[in-house]
Every structure is written in structure tokens, then in C-alpha cells.
Amino acid sequence: MFDILLSSLGQLFTLHHLLYMVVGVLVGLVVGIIPGLGGIAGMALLLPFLYGMEPSIALGMLMGLVAVIPTGDTFASVLLGIPGSSASQATVIDGFSLAKRGQAARALSSAFLASMIGGLIGAAVLTGFILIARPVVLSFSSSELFMLTLLGLSMVAVLSGRDLLKGVAACGLGLLVGTIGMAPATGEFRLNFEIDYLYDGIPLVVIGLGIFALPEIIDLLVKRGAIAGEPARLGKGWRQGVQDVGKNRGLVARCAGIGSLLGTIPGLAGSVVDWMTYGHAVQSAKDKSQFGQGDIRGVIAPESANNACACGAMVPTLLFGVPGSGTAAVFLGGLLLLGLQPGVSMIETNLDLTYTIIWSLALANIIGAALCLGLARPVASLTRVPFVILAPLITVLIMFAAFQATRSPGDLLALGATGVLGVLFKQAGWSRPAFLIGFVLAPGAETYFYQAVQFQGSAAFMRPGVLIIGAMILAALLLPMFRQLWRKLRSTDTEQAPAAGAGAAPAAGSRPINIGGIDLVIFAALLGMAIFGWFYLADLSLLGGLMPRLALAIMGIACLLEIVRSLVRKPIWQHQPLLQQAVWLSGFFALVGAILMFGLITTATLFCLTFLMFIARLKPWVTLTMAAGVTVFLVSMAKLLTLTYPSGLVDPLLFG
Numbered sequence: 001m002f003d004i005l006l007s008s009l010g011q012l013f014t015l016h017h018l019l020y021m022v023v024g025v026l027v028g029l030v031v032g033i034i035p036g037l038g039g040i041a042g043m044a045l046l047l048p049f050l051y052g053m054e055p056s057i058a059l060g061m062l063m064g065l066v067a068v069i070p071t072g073d074t075f076a077s078v079l080l081g082i083p084g085s086s087a088s089q090a091t092v093i094d095g096f097s098l099a100k101r102g103q104a105a106r107a108l109s110s111a112f113l114a115s116m117i118g119g120l121i122g123a124a125v126l127t128g129f130i131l132i133a134r135p136v137v138l139s140f141s142s143s144e145l146f147m148l149t150l151l152g153l154s155m156v157a158v159l160s161g162r163d164l165l166k167g168v169a170a171c172g173l174g175l176l177v178g179t180i181g182m183a184p185a186t187g188e189f190r191l192n193f194e195i196d197y198l199y200d201g202i203p204l205v206v207i208g209l210g211i212f213a214l215p216e217i218i219d220l221l222v223k224r225g226a227i228a229g230e231p232a233r234l235g236k237g238w239r240q241g242v243q244d245v246g247k248n249r250g251l252v253a254r255c256a257g258i259g260s261l262l263g264t265i266p267g268l269a270g271s272v273v274d275w276m277t278y279g280h281a282v283q284s285a286k287d288k289s290q291f292g293q294g295d296i297r298g299v300i301a302p303e304s305a306n307n308a309c310a311c312g313a314m315v316p317t318l319l320f321g322v323p324g325s326g327t328a329a330v331f332l333g334g335l336l337l338l339g340l341q342p343g344v345s346m347i348e349t350n351l352d353l354t355y356t357i358i359w360s361l362a363l364a365n366i367i368g369a370a371l372c373l374g375l376a377r378p379v380a381s382l383t384r385v386p387f388v389i390l391a392p393l394i395t396v397l398i399m400f401a402a403f404q405a406t407r408s409p410g411d412l413l414a415l416g417a418t419g420v421l422g423v424l425f426k427q428a429g430w431s432r433p434a435f436l437i438g439f440v441l442a443p444g445a446e447t448y449f450y451q452a453v454q455f456q457g458s459a460a461f462m463r464p465g466v467l468i469i470g471a472m473i474l475a476a477l478l479l480p481m482f483r484q485l486w487r488k489l490r491s492t493d494t495e496q497a498p499a500a501g502a503g504a505a506p507a508a509g510s511r512p513i514n515i516g517g518i519d520l521v522i523f524a525a526l527l528g529m530a531i532f533g534w535f536y537l538a539d540l541s542l543l544g545g546l547m548p549r550l551a552l553a554i555m556g557i558a559c560l561l562e563i564v565r566s567l568v569r570k571p572i573w574q575h576q577p578l579l580q581q582a583v584w585l586s587g588f589f590a591l592v593g594a595i596l597m598f599g600l601i602t603t604a605t606l607f608c609l610t611f612l613m614f615i616a617r618l619k620p621w622v623t624l625t626m627a628a629g630v631t632v633f634l635v636s637m638a639k640l641l642t643l644t645y646p647s648g649l650v651d652p653l654l655f656g
Helices: 002-012 015-033 038-050 055-072 074-080 086-100 104-138 142-154 156-160 164-178 196-200 204-223 238-247 249-263 271-284 297-312 314-320 326-337 351-374 376-382 387-403 409-428 432-462 464-495 517-536 542-569 579-598 600-615 620-641 651-655
Strands: none
Touching (some): 002 015, 002 351, 015 038, 038 055, 038 204, 038 326, 055 074, 055 104, 055 297, 055 326, 055 351, 074 086, 086 104, 086 271, 104 249, 104 297, 104 351, 142 314, 142 432, 164 432, 164 542, 196 409, 204 326, 204 432, 204 579, 238 249, 249 271, 297 314, 297 351, 314 326, 326 432, 351 376, 387 409, 387 579, 387 600, 409 432, 409 517, 432 464, 432 542, 517 542, 600 651
């Protein structure tokens, strides 16, 4: 094993591997800087480029992106006061406070260094898990792997926060969408509605971009204005930030360890680890007075955990095929595109590639931190660029990436349809990660279940490993409820006082539920879908219809329980705006229609020209330059990757 470890290290320093890793780091840096996009959208953008690539080189590019996004999203959190992604929410509290006090440089340098160290610790933990977990993985059968997929689904409880039932319903919808196509056990086609595009299911790239990237772009367009309202001044303190990390090295190590371990649990990533380590920093500090007002420990703690968590999330992804996070879910799709099967094969026949992933993570963390430090000042200037200027370029890039999934016009229509769902979920506060986790785990859960029943029968679910994982699932489902009950009891005890009367605040657990018009639309749509789908699937065999029926049951029951809960708790009506979002969505579908009629290259060029000139109101020469750049990019990619775009009526005449 030691010789494989060294040989994979030699592969790391080949020219092609380093080059593509730097490409991944740069893409991750750009995605991290833009608020809201995050690792899922960035990973989905890279997937189309993997076709035909050497696995070791492609994995270097993917790991470069995975490693640097938790570092790059610090820019938005510190300079703009808005989370660059869900994994950097806690950084905003003290990071933005430091920036407003003229200490942005101190916050950024400490964050980048802490992220790098956390990533290196996470890579070391991942190496240890590979060594220790190898015999465990080899002993796993289909029944244990099926239970692990259920464990990943049970983590929806963590991702959903107070809206547990909404999260479960979203997960059920993801499971349902994931079953579209052919049943693995019987070969029956399900939920395709005689549409050719749906016979093979909806690609992960399309789902990832539609549910996350498109809604964030529309949200930023609705807000308009510059990404940052005022000039971001970095100030001084680069060296002080480095010294802060040295003074708090114990905190860095502890938070990186917490991030690594929690990252290995499917679903426990992102904001969960972020807030847990921030809370640990507060609890372990002797002087807590400055937290929330610009305490550097409030930046170091979550940033140390973010990169370590990204490394930890690779453990269940590589060893069990269970994504540890949303980004890992898309990375799992990338492995499958490269012909790599997670699980036993990754530590038996592809152990060298597994170690290449680990070495790439470690090196990419170092390169990413160095680039972030070097690019801090120019990035601070980029944050003042109005997003309306970037929007057409990013939209074209997303449509380009989505079309490479199957290279069918249906990719663009499915992207828009998923984008509608993403916008509704975002505006109503439903868990989009829960939907994605359900979608990704559906095929694996179904396949492992059939294999377990076929080869082991009823004894499959009496194995010790199955029972242990089952206990973990029960703990994941019950602990949030016990925790909420405990908080309710504690808040009730502390608020009881003589003559408190009507002045007493309501208990945290009894806070009223907010509900709005979009919630009602989603409830009605999901319940209608559950009823229609149950009868539509009536002709399927027991095995062929088991998973979609289970998804329908989960979705429908969760919606009914949430409706009952809302009626009992007397919800407060909440305004959930949708008009402006609907206008931008209509524009997106009009753009798709124009692409199908005139061709992708022609439409993308004219779209950028029109958008930049009349909406962004740029100077003509700037507009022409940027539109020409889009044309050159699309034509170059078509030649380089032998791509065929939707040609329409005009593209063959101009670019044929």
C-alpha cells in the first residue's frame, strides 16, 4: 500500500495533472466569489468537460474545485456581509464586522490560512479513514450499502432545520424524480409520459444547475445593483491575521477535527458544521464579549472546519457511494461519468486513484489559499461590479454546461423546469439540498435493495452491520425532535416568573409557523402529484413500482402532516414575492425557445449584446467585446471538445 501511496504522489506532480488542477482551482475561486452559487453549481459546470478525460487528470480538476470553494466563498462573507455559500454563514457574523472596522485584510488572511490548515488536516483524516476502513468496506454487502443510503436520507432532518416535514416532502420529491426512467430490477419504464428525453431519466448536471444555480442568479438579478454597495476596503493587518491563526492553533486543530468527522456523516455538511464550530469557539472562549462584534476567533473556527468538512465528505462518497454533501453528490456523478464505481473498487482496483484524490485535495488547498491571498485586492474590486453585467455571461455558461448532459434540447427545457422548482423552494424556504440528496440516492437505494433481497432474502436485514446502521438512522431522526422538546422545556422554565403575565415571550418551541402563497401552491402540487402518480403507476410490477410508490407516500404523508401541524399551530401569513422572479423565468424560457429556433451560438451572442446594452447599459464597445468573447468561447469549445449545439435556422449559415 505504501508504494501505491508514493506512486500516486508522483502522478500528482505531472504537468497535465497540475495544469488541470489549477483550472479546477480557478473555476472554484470564481464560483466561490459569486454569492450563492457554491460547490454544487461549480461541480455541475465542470462535469461536461470530463467526457473522454483520463480519470487521474479529471479527478485533479474536480479536487481543485472542491478544495478552493470553501476558501473562495470567504470573500463574499467578509467583504459583502452575505454568505458566499451555506458553508460560510457563520463567517459573516465576525468577518463582516471586522471588515466594517477596516480589518478586512486581517479577517481574510486568517480565514485563508485557517482554511488551508483545515484542508490539510482533513486530507490526513481522509487518508487514515482509507487505511482503517478498508477491511470494513470489504465486509459490506448490498444490505449494509442500502442501509447507508437510508442513513443519508435520514440526514434530511438535519438539513431541514425547524421545517422537518417540508424537508422530508422535498426529499420525497427528489426520490420520485430520481426514479424516472428504467427500473433496475425489472427493466420497466416509469414516469416518462411517453417523452423520449425521460426514458433515461434526468441528468444530475441539469438537476444541480436548475435547483441551485438558476434560482441564485434570478435572486441576484431581482436585487439588482452592485454585488457590494460600498467600496470594499481591505485595510491593513495581513500579518496580524497570520499571527492570529498561530495564537489560536488549538482552536484550528479542534475545529478541523470536528469538521472532518462530521463531514464523514452523510448530510452533515455546510451550515451545520459551520455553526457547530462557531458555537464551539464561543463556548471554549474565556472572553466572549467580542463575538458578533468582530472577534477573529469567530472567523478562524468555521473557516478551519469548512475545508476539513469537504475532505471528510469524500469518505462516505468514495467508500460507500453515499454523498456526504451536495457537492459530493455531484462529485459522485462525476466518478460515474469517468467509469469509476465508488465502494470496494475504490480501495481494491482503484486505490491509486483514491490516493490521487487525497494528494490533490491537500495540494489544491495550498494552491487555493495562495491564490486567494494574491487575488484579494482585485477581487475586492470585482465585488463592486453590478451583477447585471455578469448575469448574461453566467447564464450562457450554465446553459452550455446543461446541454452537455445528453446534448439534447430537452436538457435546456429540463433545466428551466427544475429552475422553476428551485425558485419556488427558495422563495418559500423549502430545503433544496434535501431534494438533491433524495434525487442522488434514489437509484443507489433501489439497486442495493433489490440486490440484498435477491441474494440474501429476509436475512439481509438481520446482519449486525444493518442493525447498527439502523440504530444510527433512528438516532438521526429522533435526536432533532428530542432536542427541540428539550429547548421548549428549558425556555418554558426560564420564562416562568412571578406576575410575568402577557409580557412573557413565547417559548422557542412554540413559535408560530409562517406560511405563504407559494407554500400553498407547493402543497397543492405535491399532493396532486402524489394522488395522480399512485394511480398512474398502478400497472407496474411490485418491484418496479416499489421505489416510486415509496417516494409518493413519503411526499404525500409529509405534506399532510405539515398541513395539519400548520392548522393546529395557527400559522402567520407571510408574504412570499414571486412576480419579479416569474418575469425572469419567463425570459429564460424565451431564451431557450430562441436557441431552439436560431441556434445556441447566434442566440447567446445576441442575448449578451441585448442584455448588456439595454439592461446593464454598458458602453457599445464594452458590450461588443464581451459578446464577441462569448462567441469565441462557444465556437472554441465546439471545436476543442467536438460538441454539437442546437443549430436552429441561423447557426449553420454563420458557423457551419
